[in-house]
Amino acid sequence: MKLCPYCNKKSYSADGKGQWRCPYCNKDLTNMELQIPDRTGDNVDIKVGYGEDGESD
Numbered sequence: 001m002k003l004c005p006y007c008n009k010k011s012y013s014a015d016g017k018g019q020w021r022c023p024y025c026n027k028d029l030t031n032m033e034l035q036i037p038d039r040t041g042d043n044v045d046i047k048v049g050y051g052e053d054g055e056s057d
């Protein structure tokens with residue numbers, strides 16, 4: 001994903017010819033930095049072992 005600096009919209013893929021153009025304003029985003037969408041921005045509280053344990057005898 002690349003964030004277009006011209007219109008601030010998100011562009012998700014290149015056009016197949018190695019060029020990456022913004023689908024909204026058609027600017028060339030080929031040399032723009034690729035943004036990796038991660039989920040570490042917020043307080044991610046990962047609970048390990050949450051759920052049914054299935055303890056049976």
Ligand SMILES: [Zn+2]
Nearest residue numbers: 004007022025
């Ligand atoms: Zn754009």
